[in-house]
Amino acid sequence: MDALDTRALRHFLAVVRTGSIRAAADHISIAPSAVSRQIADIEHRLGLPIFERSARGVVLTEAGELLAEHAKRMVEDEELLREQLGRLKGIKQGLVRISCGDGFVADLMANGLRTFAKIYPNIRFTIQLAGTAGVLAAVSDGDADVGLVYNPVIDTGIRSIAIARQPLAVITPPGHPLLTRPSISLAESLAYPCALLIPGHGVRQLVGRVAADCGLALSPALETPSIDVLRQFVRASLGITYLPPFAVDTELARGEVGVVGLTDPLLVEASAHIIVRARRRLPVSVEQLVGHIAREMVAFRVKHPY
Template sequence: MTLDARDIRIYLAVHRFRSIRAAAAHLGLAPSIVSRQIAVMERDLGVPLFDRSARGVTLTDAGNLVLEHARRAVEEFGMLEEQLSDLRGVQQRNVRIHCGEGFLADFVQNGLAGILTATPHVRYELRIGSTDAVLDALANGDSDIGIAYNPPVTGAVRSVASARHPLCAVLPPGHPLAAGDRVALAECLRHPVALLPAGHGTTDLLARVALDSGLALAPRLITTSIDALRRFVTAGMGIAFLPRASVAMDLADGAAEVRELADLAFTSASAHLMVRARRRLPASVAQLADHLEGAMASFTDRS
Protein backbone atom coordinates (compact mmCIF):
# COMPACT_ATOMS: atom_id res chain seq x y z
CA MET A 1 0.00 0.00 0.00
CA THR A 2 1.17 3.54 -0.80
CA LEU A 3 0.09 6.35 1.52
CA ASP A 4 -0.94 9.48 -0.33
CA ALA A 5 -0.58 13.04 0.94
CA ARG A 6 -4.11 13.05 2.39
CA ASP A 7 -3.50 9.80 4.28
CA ILE A 8 -0.29 11.17 5.76
CA ARG A 9 -1.87 14.48 6.73
CA ILE A 10 -4.72 12.76 8.57
CA TYR A 11 -2.45 10.17 10.17
CA LEU A 12 -0.01 12.74 11.53
CA ALA A 13 -2.83 14.88 12.89
CA VAL A 14 -4.40 11.95 14.77
CA HIS A 15 -1.02 11.07 16.27
CA ARG A 16 -0.28 14.67 17.21
CA PHE A 17 -3.60 15.37 18.91
CA ARG A 18 -4.11 11.85 20.31
CA SER A 19 -7.78 12.17 19.36
CA ILE A 20 -9.91 11.59 16.25
CA ARG A 21 -12.19 14.50 17.15
CA ALA A 22 -9.35 16.95 17.87
CA ALA A 23 -7.53 15.94 14.69
CA ALA A 24 -10.71 16.41 12.67
CA ALA A 25 -11.22 19.89 14.14
CA HIS A 26 -7.63 20.83 13.28
CA LEU A 27 -8.03 19.56 9.70
CA GLY A 28 -11.48 21.06 9.21
CA LEU A 29 -13.03 17.64 8.53
CA ALA A 30 -15.89 15.70 10.06
CA PRO A 31 -14.73 13.20 12.72
CA SER A 32 -16.45 10.42 10.78
CA ILE A 33 -14.25 11.14 7.75
CA VAL A 34 -11.05 10.99 9.80
CA SER A 35 -12.15 7.83 11.61
CA ARG A 36 -13.09 6.14 8.34
CA GLN A 37 -9.78 7.08 6.70
CA ILE A 38 -7.79 5.61 9.59
CA ALA A 39 -9.91 2.46 9.42
CA VAL A 40 -9.23 2.16 5.67
CA MET A 41 -5.48 2.53 6.26
CA GLU A 42 -5.57 -0.17 8.95
CA ARG A 43 -7.57 -2.48 6.69
CA ASP A 44 -5.24 -2.01 3.72
CA LEU A 45 -2.10 -2.46 5.85
CA GLY A 46 -3.59 -5.42 7.69
CA VAL A 47 -2.56 -4.20 11.15
CA PRO A 48 -4.03 -1.86 13.78
CA LEU A 49 -2.24 1.48 13.85
CA PHE A 50 -3.85 2.99 16.95
CA ASP A 51 -5.02 1.67 20.30
CA ARG A 52 -8.34 3.28 21.20
CA SER A 53 -9.40 4.12 24.75
CA ALA A 54 -11.64 6.59 26.56
CA ARG A 55 -8.59 8.84 26.95
CA GLY A 56 -7.87 8.97 23.21
CA VAL A 57 -5.67 7.05 20.80
CA THR A 58 -2.04 5.92 21.01
CA LEU A 59 0.20 4.33 18.42
CA THR A 60 0.71 0.58 18.25
CA ASP A 61 4.13 -0.84 17.32
CA ALA A 62 2.99 -0.96 13.70
CA GLY A 63 1.71 2.60 14.06
CA ASN A 64 5.16 3.79 15.12
CA LEU A 65 6.67 2.25 11.98
CA VAL A 66 4.11 4.03 9.82
CA LEU A 67 4.75 7.26 11.73
CA GLU A 68 8.43 7.21 10.83
CA HIS A 69 7.55 6.54 7.18
CA ALA A 70 5.03 9.39 7.16
CA ARG A 71 7.50 11.87 8.63
CA ARG A 72 10.19 10.89 6.13
CA ALA A 73 7.71 11.27 3.28
CA VAL A 74 6.83 14.81 4.38
CA GLU A 75 10.50 15.76 4.72
CA GLU A 76 11.51 14.18 1.41
CA PHE A 77 8.69 16.04 -0.34
CA GLY A 78 9.97 19.27 1.21
CA MET A 79 13.43 18.57 -0.18
CA LEU A 80 11.94 17.80 -3.60
CA GLU A 81 10.01 21.08 -3.55
CA GLU A 82 13.19 23.00 -2.74
CA GLN A 83 15.15 21.29 -5.54
CA LEU A 84 12.36 21.83 -8.10
CA SER A 85 12.14 25.48 -7.06
CA ASP A 86 15.84 25.82 -7.82
CA LEU A 87 15.28 24.46 -11.32
CA ARG A 88 12.42 26.91 -11.86
CA GLY A 89 14.53 29.78 -10.59
CA VAL A 90 12.30 30.28 -7.56
CA GLN A 91 14.44 30.66 -4.48
CA GLN A 92 11.94 31.38 -1.71
CA ARG A 93 12.62 29.19 1.35
CA ASN A 94 11.09 28.84 4.78
CA VAL A 95 13.10 27.66 7.81
CA ARG A 96 11.45 27.14 11.20
CA ILE A 97 13.41 27.56 14.43
CA HIS A 98 12.19 26.73 17.95
CA CYS A 99 14.35 27.78 20.88
CA GLY A 100 14.36 28.43 24.59
CA GLU A 101 13.97 32.04 25.69
CA GLY A 102 17.45 32.05 27.18
CA PHE A 103 18.95 31.68 23.69
CA LEU A 104 16.83 34.41 22.09
CA ALA A 105 19.31 37.31 22.25
CA ASP A 106 22.21 35.13 21.10
CA PHE A 107 20.20 33.70 18.20
CA VAL A 108 19.02 37.09 16.92
CA GLN A 109 22.16 39.16 17.55
CA ASN A 110 24.84 36.61 16.66
CA GLY A 111 23.06 33.95 14.63
CA LEU A 112 20.36 35.61 12.55
CA ALA A 113 22.18 38.92 12.07
CA GLY A 114 25.10 37.13 10.47
CA ILE A 115 23.10 35.24 7.85
CA LEU A 116 20.07 37.41 7.08
CA THR A 117 21.60 39.59 4.37
CA ALA A 118 23.36 36.59 2.80
CA THR A 119 20.09 34.68 2.37
CA PRO A 120 17.48 37.14 1.03
CA HIS A 121 15.47 34.23 -0.36
CA VAL A 122 14.91 32.63 3.06
CA ARG A 123 12.13 33.49 5.51
CA TYR A 124 12.91 32.51 9.09
CA GLU A 125 10.14 31.64 11.53
CA LEU A 126 11.14 31.78 15.19
CA ARG A 127 9.14 30.33 18.08
CA ILE A 128 9.99 30.38 21.77
CA GLY A 129 9.24 27.45 24.05
CA SER A 130 10.33 25.10 26.79
CA THR A 131 12.83 22.30 26.27
CA ASP A 132 9.95 19.82 25.99
CA ALA A 133 8.20 22.03 23.43
CA VAL A 134 11.37 22.29 21.33
CA LEU A 135 11.84 18.51 21.31
CA ASP A 136 8.19 17.88 20.46
CA ALA A 137 8.29 20.38 17.59
CA LEU A 138 11.36 18.71 16.09
CA ALA A 139 10.00 15.19 16.54
CA ASN A 140 6.64 16.09 15.00
CA GLY A 141 8.13 17.95 12.04
CA ASP A 142 6.81 21.33 13.19
CA SER A 143 10.31 22.87 13.38
CA ASP A 144 13.50 22.42 11.39
CA ILE A 145 16.04 23.51 14.01
CA GLY A 146 15.78 23.45 17.80
CA ILE A 147 17.91 25.14 20.45
CA ALA A 148 17.39 24.01 24.04
CA TYR A 149 19.07 23.74 27.41
CA ASN A 150 20.03 20.31 28.73
CA PRO A 151 17.47 18.26 26.78
CA PRO A 152 16.94 14.61 27.73
CA VAL A 153 18.49 12.00 25.46
CA THR A 154 15.94 10.82 22.91
CA GLY A 155 16.15 8.92 19.66
CA ALA A 156 13.81 11.41 17.99
CA VAL A 157 16.40 14.21 17.66
CA ARG A 158 20.14 14.53 17.19
CA SER A 159 22.50 17.28 18.31
CA VAL A 160 24.40 19.16 15.61
CA ALA A 161 26.38 21.11 18.21
CA SER A 162 26.56 21.38 21.98
CA ALA A 163 28.52 23.31 24.58
CA ARG A 164 28.78 23.15 28.34
CA HIS A 165 26.79 25.79 30.24
CA PRO A 166 26.77 25.08 33.98
CA LEU A 167 23.54 25.88 35.79
CA CYS A 168 24.10 28.71 38.25
CA ALA A 169 22.37 30.27 41.21
CA VAL A 170 21.53 33.87 40.25
CA LEU A 171 21.74 36.03 43.38
CA PRO A 172 20.96 39.62 44.32
CA PRO A 173 24.11 41.70 44.88
CA GLY A 174 25.56 41.14 48.32
CA HIS A 175 23.56 37.96 48.96
CA PRO A 176 25.05 35.81 51.77
CA LEU A 177 25.56 32.84 49.40
CA ALA A 178 27.80 34.95 47.13
CA ALA A 179 30.72 34.58 49.54
CA GLY A 180 32.09 31.38 47.94
CA ASP A 181 32.89 30.27 44.38
CA ARG A 182 30.15 27.63 44.36
CA VAL A 183 26.97 27.01 46.30
CA ALA A 184 25.02 23.87 47.18
CA LEU A 185 21.42 23.48 46.09
CA ALA A 186 20.39 22.73 49.69
CA GLU A 187 21.72 26.13 50.78
CA CYS A 188 19.81 27.90 48.00
CA LEU A 189 16.54 26.25 48.95
CA ARG A 190 16.67 27.85 52.39
CA HIS A 191 15.93 31.14 50.61
CA PRO A 192 12.97 32.20 48.41
CA VAL A 193 13.45 30.87 44.86
CA ALA A 194 11.80 31.41 41.48
CA LEU A 195 11.61 28.69 38.80
CA LEU A 196 10.50 28.08 35.26
CA PRO A 197 7.72 25.45 34.97
CA ALA A 198 8.38 21.74 34.52
CA GLY A 199 9.37 20.93 30.96
CA HIS A 200 12.14 23.55 30.93
CA GLY A 201 15.68 22.17 31.01
CA THR A 202 16.74 24.15 34.09
CA THR A 203 13.78 23.09 36.23
CA ASP A 204 13.82 19.45 35.13
CA LEU A 205 17.52 19.27 36.03
CA LEU A 206 16.90 20.91 39.42
CA ALA A 207 14.04 18.50 40.11
CA ARG A 208 16.17 15.43 39.33
CA VAL A 209 19.02 16.55 41.58
CA ALA A 210 16.63 17.59 44.36
CA LEU A 211 14.90 14.21 44.23
CA ASP A 212 18.20 12.34 44.38
CA SER A 213 19.29 14.48 47.33
CA GLY A 214 16.04 14.24 49.26
CA LEU A 215 15.33 17.95 48.83
CA ALA A 216 11.98 19.61 48.11
CA LEU A 217 11.58 22.35 45.52
CA ALA A 218 9.13 24.91 46.91
CA PRO A 219 9.34 27.97 44.64
CA ARG A 220 7.74 31.24 45.66
CA LEU A 221 7.32 32.15 41.98
CA ILE A 222 6.76 29.95 38.92
CA THR A 223 6.87 31.76 35.59
CA THR A 224 7.43 31.02 31.91
CA SER A 225 9.40 34.28 31.59
CA ILE A 226 13.15 34.42 32.07
CA ASP A 227 12.82 38.19 32.26
CA ALA A 228 10.52 37.73 35.28
CA LEU A 229 13.13 35.48 36.91
CA ARG A 230 15.79 38.12 36.37
CA ARG A 231 13.59 40.83 37.86
CA PHE A 232 12.78 38.61 40.84
CA VAL A 233 16.50 38.50 41.56
CA THR A 234 17.43 42.09 40.76
CA ALA A 235 14.57 43.32 42.95
CA GLY A 236 16.17 41.44 45.84
CA MET A 237 13.27 39.00 46.31
CA GLY A 238 15.31 35.81 46.09
CA ILE A 239 17.26 33.34 43.93
CA ALA A 240 16.75 32.03 40.38
CA PHE A 241 18.59 29.29 38.50
CA LEU A 242 19.92 30.00 35.00
CA PRO A 243 23.09 29.60 32.94
CA ARG A 244 25.47 32.55 33.24
CA ALA A 245 24.81 33.66 29.65
CA SER A 246 21.10 34.22 30.38
CA VAL A 247 21.90 37.02 32.84
CA ALA A 248 24.93 38.55 31.10
CA MET A 249 23.37 42.04 31.05
CA ASP A 250 22.54 41.95 34.75
CA LEU A 251 26.06 40.82 35.57
CA ALA A 252 27.55 43.63 33.47
CA ASP A 253 25.33 46.18 35.23
CA GLY A 254 26.12 44.80 38.69
CA ALA A 255 22.44 44.03 39.22
CA ALA A 256 23.05 40.34 40.00
CA GLU A 257 25.74 37.83 40.88
CA VAL A 258 26.08 34.19 39.85
CA ARG A 259 27.64 31.19 41.53
CA GLU A 260 27.88 27.76 39.96
CA LEU A 261 25.91 25.03 41.70
CA ALA A 262 28.19 22.42 43.22
CA ASP A 263 26.57 19.16 42.07
CA LEU A 264 28.30 17.53 39.06
CA ALA A 265 25.00 17.28 37.19
CA PHE A 266 24.76 21.09 37.23
CA THR A 267 28.35 21.71 36.11
CA SER A 268 28.00 19.37 33.12
CA ALA A 269 24.72 20.83 31.84
CA SER A 270 24.84 21.95 28.21
CA ALA A 271 23.15 23.82 25.39
CA HIS A 272 22.19 21.89 22.25
CA LEU A 273 21.55 22.79 18.61
CA MET A 274 19.31 20.02 17.27
CA VAL A 275 17.50 18.63 14.22
CA ARG A 276 15.23 15.63 13.84
CA ALA A 277 17.12 12.34 13.86
CA ARG A 278 17.59 10.48 10.56
CA ARG A 279 16.46 13.50 8.55
CA ARG A 280 18.15 14.57 5.34
CA LEU A 281 18.38 18.33 5.74
CA PRO A 282 17.33 20.68 2.93
CA ALA A 283 20.15 22.99 1.88
CA SER A 284 18.56 26.03 3.54
CA VAL A 285 18.26 24.22 6.89
CA ALA A 286 21.77 22.75 6.72
CA GLN A 287 23.18 26.20 5.88
CA LEU A 288 21.52 27.78 8.91
CA ALA A 289 22.56 24.96 11.24
CA ASP A 290 26.20 25.22 10.11
CA HIS A 291 26.11 28.99 10.53
CA LEU A 292 24.57 28.91 14.02
CA GLU A 293 27.14 26.39 15.22
CA GLY A 294 29.95 28.80 14.42
CA ALA A 295 28.23 32.13 15.07
CA MET A 296 26.24 31.74 18.28
CA ALA A 297 28.16 32.39 21.49
CA SER A 298 26.19 29.52 23.06
CA PHE A 299 28.10 26.99 20.94
CA THR A 300 31.51 28.57 20.39
CA ASP A 301 32.71 27.78 23.93
CA ARG A 302 32.95 23.99 24.27
CA SER A 303 34.99 23.93 27.46
Protein backbone atom coordinates in the same frame (compact mmCIF):
# COMPACT_ATOMS: atom_id res chain seq x y z
CA MET B 1 0.55 -2.79 -0.49
CA ASP B 2 -0.68 0.13 -2.60
CA ALA B 3 1.19 3.44 -2.34
CA LEU B 4 -0.12 5.76 0.35
CA ASP B 5 -1.11 9.32 -0.52
CA THR B 6 1.05 12.03 1.08
CA ARG B 7 -2.02 14.09 1.96
CA ALA B 8 -3.55 11.13 3.77
CA LEU B 9 -0.29 10.62 5.63
CA ARG B 10 -0.27 14.27 6.72
CA HIS B 11 -3.78 13.84 8.09
CA PHE B 12 -2.72 10.61 9.81
CA LEU B 13 0.15 12.50 11.48
CA ALA B 14 -2.30 15.18 12.62
CA VAL B 15 -4.28 12.47 14.42
CA VAL B 16 -1.06 11.16 16.00
CA ARG B 17 -0.13 14.63 17.28
CA THR B 18 -3.56 15.65 18.57
CA GLY B 19 -4.60 12.28 19.97
CA SER B 20 -8.03 12.09 18.34
CA ILE B 21 -9.70 12.21 14.94
CA ARG B 22 -11.96 15.10 15.93
CA ALA B 23 -9.08 17.21 17.25
CA ALA B 24 -7.07 16.50 14.09
CA ALA B 25 -10.02 17.48 11.90
CA ASP B 26 -10.41 20.76 13.78
CA HIS B 27 -6.67 21.42 13.47
CA ILE B 28 -6.58 20.91 9.69
CA SER B 29 -10.09 22.33 9.07
CA ILE B 30 -11.78 19.36 7.43
CA ALA B 31 -14.71 17.20 8.47
CA PRO B 32 -14.00 14.44 11.05
CA SER B 33 -15.75 11.96 8.75
CA ALA B 34 -13.19 12.69 6.01
CA VAL B 35 -10.29 12.03 8.37
CA SER B 36 -12.00 8.87 9.64
CA ARG B 37 -12.41 7.60 6.05
CA GLN B 38 -8.73 8.26 5.32
CA ILE B 39 -7.66 6.34 8.42
CA ALA B 40 -9.96 3.46 7.47
CA ASP B 41 -8.55 3.46 3.94
CA ILE B 42 -4.96 3.36 5.26
CA GLU B 43 -5.83 0.44 7.56
CA HIS B 44 -7.48 -1.38 4.65
CA ARG B 45 -4.38 -0.89 2.48
CA LEU B 46 -2.05 -2.04 5.26
CA GLY B 47 -4.26 -4.91 6.36
CA LEU B 48 -3.58 -3.94 9.97
CA PRO B 49 -5.08 -1.51 12.50
CA ILE B 50 -2.95 1.58 13.09
CA PHE B 51 -4.83 2.92 16.11
CA GLU B 52 -6.33 1.48 19.25
CA ARG B 53 -9.52 3.47 19.86
CA SER B 54 -11.04 4.40 23.21
CA ALA B 55 -13.38 7.01 24.67
CA ARG B 56 -10.32 9.14 25.48
CA GLY B 57 -8.92 9.14 21.92
CA VAL B 58 -6.54 6.97 19.94
CA VAL B 59 -3.17 5.34 20.59
CA LEU B 60 -0.81 3.99 17.95
CA THR B 61 -0.51 0.24 17.47
CA GLU B 62 2.85 -1.30 16.58
CA ALA B 63 1.90 -1.00 12.90
CA GLY B 64 0.90 2.61 13.54
CA GLU B 65 4.29 3.37 15.10
CA LEU B 66 6.03 2.03 11.97
CA LEU B 67 3.71 4.01 9.71
CA ALA B 68 4.27 7.22 11.71
CA GLU B 69 8.04 7.00 11.14
CA HIS B 70 7.48 6.33 7.43
CA ALA B 71 4.99 9.20 7.16
CA LYS B 72 7.41 11.67 8.78
CA ARG B 73 10.12 10.68 6.29
CA MET B 74 7.70 10.99 3.37
CA VAL B 75 6.53 14.47 4.40
CA GLU B 76 10.09 15.67 5.08
CA ASP B 77 11.36 14.25 1.77
CA GLU B 78 8.53 16.03 -0.07
CA GLU B 79 9.49 19.33 1.59
CA LEU B 80 13.15 18.72 0.75
CA LEU B 81 12.28 18.01 -2.89
CA ARG B 82 10.14 21.15 -3.07
CA GLU B 83 13.04 23.28 -1.82
CA GLN B 84 15.52 21.65 -4.21
CA LEU B 85 13.21 22.15 -7.20
CA GLY B 86 12.66 25.74 -6.14
CA ARG B 87 16.41 26.33 -6.18
CA LEU B 88 16.63 24.93 -9.70
CA LYS B 89 13.95 27.46 -10.68
CA GLY B 90 15.99 30.23 -9.06
CA ILE B 91 13.69 30.57 -6.04
CA LYS B 92 16.19 30.81 -3.19
CA GLN B 93 13.91 30.86 -0.21
CA GLY B 94 12.64 28.55 2.48
CA LEU B 95 10.87 28.33 5.81
CA VAL B 96 12.69 27.09 8.91
CA ARG B 97 10.59 26.17 11.96
CA ILE B 98 12.42 26.63 15.26
CA SER B 99 11.35 25.37 18.67
CA CYS B 100 13.33 26.59 21.66
CA GLY B 101 13.39 27.32 25.34
CA ASP B 102 12.70 30.88 26.45
CA GLY B 103 16.30 31.29 27.62
CA PHE B 104 17.65 30.97 24.08
CA VAL B 105 15.50 33.71 22.53
CA ALA B 106 17.61 36.82 23.21
CA ASP B 107 20.79 35.03 22.09
CA LEU B 108 19.06 33.60 19.00
CA MET B 109 17.81 37.01 17.92
CA ALA B 110 20.93 39.07 18.69
CA ASN B 111 23.64 36.62 17.68
CA GLY B 112 21.91 34.08 15.45
CA LEU B 113 19.10 35.40 13.28
CA ARG B 114 20.29 39.02 13.10
CA THR B 115 23.44 38.10 11.18
CA PHE B 116 21.91 35.09 9.38
CA ALA B 117 19.08 37.19 7.93
CA LYS B 118 21.60 39.56 6.34
CA ILE B 119 23.31 36.66 4.55
CA TYR B 120 20.10 34.79 3.59
CA PRO B 121 17.36 37.43 3.40
CA ASN B 122 14.84 35.14 1.67
CA ILE B 123 14.70 32.50 4.39
CA ARG B 124 11.70 32.88 6.70
CA PHE B 125 11.24 31.57 10.24
CA THR B 126 8.65 30.52 12.76
CA ILE B 127 9.63 30.31 16.43
CA GLN B 128 7.68 28.29 18.99
CA LEU B 129 8.57 28.56 22.69
CA ALA B 130 8.40 25.44 24.83
CA GLY B 131 9.97 23.68 27.77
CA THR B 132 12.50 20.91 27.27
CA ALA B 133 9.87 18.20 26.81
CA GLY B 134 7.94 20.36 24.35
CA VAL B 135 11.00 21.11 22.20
CA LEU B 136 11.92 17.42 22.05
CA ALA B 137 8.38 16.49 21.06
CA ALA B 138 8.17 19.21 18.39
CA VAL B 139 11.40 18.05 16.73
CA SER B 140 10.66 14.34 17.09
CA ASP B 141 7.12 14.74 15.70
CA GLY B 142 8.28 16.87 12.76
CA ASP B 143 6.53 20.03 13.95
CA ALA B 144 9.89 21.85 14.14
CA ASP B 145 12.99 21.63 11.94
CA VAL B 146 15.45 22.75 14.61
CA GLY B 147 15.34 22.67 18.40
CA LEU B 148 17.41 24.66 20.89
CA VAL B 149 17.24 22.93 24.23
CA TYR B 150 19.04 22.84 27.57
CA ASN B 151 20.31 19.53 28.94
CA PRO B 152 17.78 17.25 27.23
CA VAL B 153 17.42 13.52 27.68
CA ILE B 154 18.22 12.46 24.13
CA ASP B 155 16.44 9.46 22.63
CA THR B 156 16.87 7.61 19.36
CA GLY B 157 14.45 9.95 17.56
CA ILE B 158 16.69 12.99 18.11
CA ARG B 159 20.15 13.94 16.84
CA SER B 160 22.30 16.67 18.42
CA ILE B 161 24.06 18.75 15.76
CA ALA B 162 25.98 20.92 18.25
CA ILE B 163 26.60 20.56 21.98
CA ALA B 164 28.29 23.06 24.30
CA ARG B 165 28.85 22.68 28.02
CA GLN B 166 26.85 25.40 29.77
CA PRO B 167 26.90 24.86 33.55
CA LEU B 168 23.93 25.91 35.60
CA ALA B 169 24.70 28.86 37.89
CA VAL B 170 23.09 30.96 40.60
CA ILE B 171 21.87 34.30 39.25
CA THR B 172 21.78 36.98 41.95
CA PRO B 173 20.95 40.68 42.34
CA PRO B 174 24.00 42.99 42.38
CA GLY B 175 25.62 43.12 45.81
CA HIS B 176 24.08 39.83 46.97
CA PRO B 177 25.99 38.05 49.80
CA LEU B 178 26.62 34.99 47.58
CA LEU B 179 28.77 37.09 45.24
CA THR B 180 31.55 37.01 47.86
CA ARG B 181 31.87 33.26 47.19
CA PRO B 182 33.76 31.90 44.14
CA SER B 183 31.31 28.99 43.96
CA ILE B 184 28.62 27.31 46.05
CA SER B 185 26.68 24.07 46.27
CA LEU B 186 23.00 23.99 45.38
CA ALA B 187 22.15 22.96 48.94
CA GLU B 188 23.86 26.08 50.34
CA SER B 189 22.14 28.38 47.84
CA LEU B 190 18.67 27.06 48.73
CA ALA B 191 18.92 28.95 52.03
CA TYR B 192 17.97 32.09 50.05
CA PRO B 193 14.56 32.94 48.49
CA CYS B 194 14.50 31.72 44.90
CA ALA B 195 12.39 31.65 41.75
CA LEU B 196 12.22 28.52 39.59
CA LEU B 197 10.87 27.48 36.22
CA ILE B 198 7.84 25.22 36.38
CA PRO B 199 8.28 21.43 35.91
CA GLY B 200 8.91 20.36 32.33
CA HIS B 201 11.89 22.67 31.84
CA GLY B 202 15.44 21.30 31.75
CA VAL B 203 16.65 23.73 34.43
CA ARG B 204 13.88 22.71 36.84
CA GLN B 205 14.59 19.04 36.23
CA LEU B 206 18.28 19.53 37.03
CA VAL B 207 17.66 21.56 40.19
CA GLY B 208 15.00 19.12 41.37
CA ARG B 209 17.21 16.10 40.82
CA VAL B 210 20.22 17.55 42.68
CA ALA B 211 18.01 18.79 45.52
CA ALA B 212 16.42 15.34 45.85
CA ASP B 213 19.86 13.71 45.92
CA CYS B 214 20.67 16.02 48.85
CA GLY B 215 17.43 15.10 50.61
CA LEU B 216 16.04 18.60 50.15
CA ALA B 217 12.57 19.72 49.05
CA LEU B 218 12.22 22.69 46.71
CA SER B 219 10.12 25.55 48.07
CA PRO B 220 10.47 28.43 45.60
CA ALA B 221 9.08 31.86 46.38
CA LEU B 222 7.91 32.04 42.76
CA GLU B 223 7.32 29.55 39.93
CA THR B 224 6.89 30.58 36.31
CA PRO B 225 7.22 29.25 32.74
CA SER B 226 8.94 32.52 31.75
CA ILE B 227 12.66 33.16 31.97
CA ASP B 228 11.97 36.88 31.60
CA VAL B 229 9.96 36.69 34.84
CA LEU B 230 12.97 35.04 36.50
CA ARG B 231 15.18 37.89 35.28
CA GLN B 232 12.74 40.49 36.63
CA PHE B 233 12.52 38.64 39.97
CA VAL B 234 16.30 38.88 40.39
CA ARG B 235 16.54 42.46 39.12
CA ALA B 236 13.89 43.48 41.67
CA SER B 237 16.13 41.97 44.41
CA LEU B 238 13.39 39.53 45.42
CA GLY B 239 15.84 36.65 45.49
CA ILE B 240 18.01 34.38 43.34
CA THR B 241 17.33 32.03 40.46
CA TYR B 242 19.12 29.28 38.55
CA LEU B 243 20.01 29.63 34.87
CA PRO B 244 22.91 29.03 32.50
CA PRO B 245 24.73 32.39 32.22
CA PHE B 246 24.04 32.71 28.47
CA ALA B 247 20.36 33.22 29.35
CA VAL B 248 21.26 36.46 31.17
CA ASP B 249 24.19 37.53 28.99
CA THR B 250 22.76 41.01 28.35
CA GLU B 251 21.94 41.60 32.03
CA LEU B 252 25.41 40.46 33.07
CA ALA B 253 27.04 42.86 30.62
CA ARG B 254 24.96 45.73 32.06
CA GLY B 255 25.76 44.80 35.65
CA GLU B 256 22.07 44.20 36.41
CA VAL B 257 22.66 40.72 37.84
CA GLY B 258 25.52 38.70 39.26
CA VAL B 259 26.52 35.07 38.74
CA VAL B 260 27.98 32.45 41.08
CA GLY B 261 29.08 29.02 39.89
CA LEU B 262 27.53 25.86 41.32
CA THR B 263 29.79 22.99 42.37
CA ASP B 264 27.43 20.02 42.02
CA PRO B 265 28.83 17.75 39.26
CA LEU B 266 25.47 17.26 37.51
CA LEU B 267 25.02 21.03 37.25
CA VAL B 268 28.61 21.65 36.12
CA GLU B 269 28.22 19.19 33.24
CA ALA B 270 24.91 20.57 31.89
CA SER B 271 24.89 21.49 28.20
CA ALA B 272 23.06 23.35 25.44
CA HIS B 273 22.05 21.40 22.32
CA ILE B 274 20.96 22.13 18.75
CA ILE B 275 18.78 19.19 17.80
CA VAL B 276 17.11 17.84 14.66
CA ARG B 277 15.10 14.71 13.99
CA ALA B 278 17.27 11.62 13.67
CA ARG B 279 17.82 10.15 10.20
CA ARG B 280 16.31 13.20 8.50
CA ARG B 281 17.93 14.63 5.37
CA LEU B 282 18.07 18.31 6.18
CA PRO B 283 17.01 20.95 3.62
CA VAL B 284 19.76 23.39 2.66
CA SER B 285 18.04 26.22 4.52
CA VAL B 286 18.05 24.21 7.76
CA GLU B 287 21.68 23.16 7.32
CA GLN B 288 22.71 26.77 6.72
CA LEU B 289 20.88 27.99 9.82
CA VAL B 290 22.18 25.22 12.08
CA GLY B 291 25.79 25.83 11.04
CA HIS B 292 25.44 29.57 11.52
CA ILE B 293 23.86 29.54 14.98
CA ALA B 294 26.34 26.91 16.19
CA ARG B 295 29.13 29.37 15.35
CA GLU B 296 27.48 32.63 16.40
CA MET B 297 25.24 32.05 19.42
CA VAL B 298 26.73 32.59 22.87
CA ALA B 299 25.01 29.41 24.08
CA PHE B 300 27.22 27.32 21.80
CA ARG B 301 30.50 28.96 22.68
CA VAL B 302 32.34 27.46 25.63
CA LYS B 303 32.56 30.63 27.72
CA HIS B 304 31.88 30.82 31.43
CA PRO B 305 32.06 34.26 33.12
CA TYR B 306 32.82 32.98 36.61
